[in-house]
Amino acid sequence: MPAKQPRKTTRTTSKKGAGASAKRTKRAPVPRRAKATAPKRVARSKTKRSDSQKLATYWKKRDFEVTPEPKGGPTLERGGFGYLIQKHDARRLHYDFRLELDGVLLSWAVPKGPSLAPEERRLAVRTEDHPIEYGDFEGVIPEGQYGGGTVMLWDRGTWKPEGDPHEAIDKGHLAFSLEGERLRGRFHLVRTRRKPGDKSESWLLFKGKDAAAATAKSKKEPIETEKTSVVTGRSMEEIASDRKRTWQSSRVETTPAERTQLRDLVSQIPTTVSFTNLDKILYAEQGLSKAGLIAYYAIVEPYMMPYLKDRPVTLVRCPDGAPSKGEVHQKPKSTLCFYQKHAKTHAPDAIIRVPIEEEGGTKDDYMAISNRDGLLAAVQLGSLELHTWGCHIDDVERPDTVVMDLDPDPDLPWKAVAEAAFEMRALLEELGLDSWVKTTGGKGLHVCFPVTRRLDWEAFKGFTKAVATTLEGARPNRYTTNPIKARRKGKVFIDYLRNGRGATAIAPYSTRARPNATIATPIGWDELKDGIRPEELTLRSMPARLDALKKDPWARFLETKQSITAAMRKRLGL
DNA sequence: GTTAACT
DNA sequence: AGTTAACTCTCAGTG
DNA sequence: CACTGA
Helix, strand or coil, rough: CCCCCHHHHHCCCCCCHHHHHCCCCCCCCCCHHHHCCCCCHHHHHCCCCCCCHCHHHHHHHHCCCCCCCCCCCCCCCCCCCCCEEEEECCCCCEEEEEEEEECCCEEEEEEECCCCCCCCCCCEEEEEEEEEHHHCCCCECHHHHHHHHEEEEEEEEEEECCCHHHHHHHHEEEEEEEEECCCCEEEEEECCCCCCCCCCCCCCEEEEHHHHHHHCCCCCCCHHCCCCCCCCCCCHHHHHHHHHHHHHCCCCCCCCHHHHHHHHHHCCCCCCCCCCCCCCCCEECCCCHHHHHHHHHHHHHHHHHHHHHHEEEEECCCCCCCHHHHHHHHHHHHHHHHHECCCCCCCCHHHHHEEEEECCCCCCEECCCCHHHHHHHHHHCEEEEEEEEECCCCCCCCCCEEEEEEECCCCCHHHHHHHHHHHHHHHHHHCCCEEEEEECCCCCCEEEECCCCCCCCHHHHHHHHHHHHHHHHHHHEEEECCCCCCCCCEEEEEEEEHHCCCCCCEECCEECCCCCCCCCEEEEEHHHHHCCHHHHCCCCHHHHHHCCCCCCCCCCCCCCCCCCHHHHHCCCCC
């Protein structure tokens, strides 16, 4: 079963279900999680296991903060023999065949589902044991989660083994009868010989000979005739759309009227860029479409452009949208998004190409944006973040903008981060430098200032390092400049390395590829003092904020002419 | 999201 | 015609 | 050394 889309493959390789035999693509290495799948050992072992051991694999694969599937817990061994089949529309549609034994549900993924014809032997891939409570589950597993997709209860009832089921499973031949609503009579599960390289057990599920056995011709297959839930009568579509309703209730609703409005707005933007996929949702939690993103950038463009214009830029592109809360939790944006630094073949004409010398001495085309068309072209490419160099393209070797990144231990209160920014400002002021502050979209702050183009990157970075270490030296308990042990111990990491050649920092007014759609927002020092909250500066709130602002908090940034002087460097011991 | 290079 | 990879860089830690 | 995660 080769995967359809490479990106999704990467993101979901560890999804097994029916796709247990999925061939690996070259790019997608076997995730460690998949290696941890060891249903064989768990299921075949005759020794008594504790309940927690039995379901360890099941738990390991799921994030119960995200998925509506039951966690299941230590269960009493009721000796009951429940049976059920779930129709599961994950990466591939398949049927999950489950038999209760020893307090868990033994499970097989059957890609083609069961057949009533004894000669039809259906592949059944053994998967991890599931908790008994799973037998009641019907609903939608969120995208990005293990087995993401719609689950329908297709059949349920009881089963009865012929002989000792433990021995039969060890032997690899389980004969049993089913007493379900849609399947009845004798069935067999037979384990096939394991081929070298097989990661999971393959079994065959087929009908045993009895009165209920049918030849494929004489009787319709229940898989074909029964299309609805055995419990709720719902179709797969109905189950799936139920999710939409509950899901949408927890976010800002986008009505068709609003969609039209956004499309209209987009159509009125004067631009040469042609847009596609305007209704595609890029921020799931806020229900924000690509049209909404384009509208946002069209609005902030006059505010943003002065800081973005004519600097080498790196894009963080997420054509399928920002990671949702669930996705960010387990597998961050590395798989959903990718960085683009070079123009390569992808860059549209509206984005400027700038040949820049690489470390090795060769030249490669970088990108720069100089006007609205360029910005919107980047958005059309699915860019959710724009990162800029600290220089302009007409003199790439002479930087002109310093960014001191204050990156706090996540446990630190916001107030401590704000205080750090004020201390940084005070130090710079003492040296004779005016500075401005912006949020980053997360819990960090950037203290920024312009300087005249005099130093090369080495000297420039050296100066920012000295500033950082000075602050660290003054308050070693509060600050660290060591990226290694940056985290822990309640410190703020002062990242001066953003001031090196080729390094970048998030551009003012850029969106972030994060679930909450926060914006890297220039703010006033007074606002920071008054306790402005970075999580409230979002894509949705920004237009109103800009309207309400009496003056641009960074108004003086662009006019300020100041230099890193010999005297300043001397004062820092350089 | 786009392109080029494959099967 | 349909499928797949590439689209950053660096660095510490791990086996 | 190859690979991963940050």
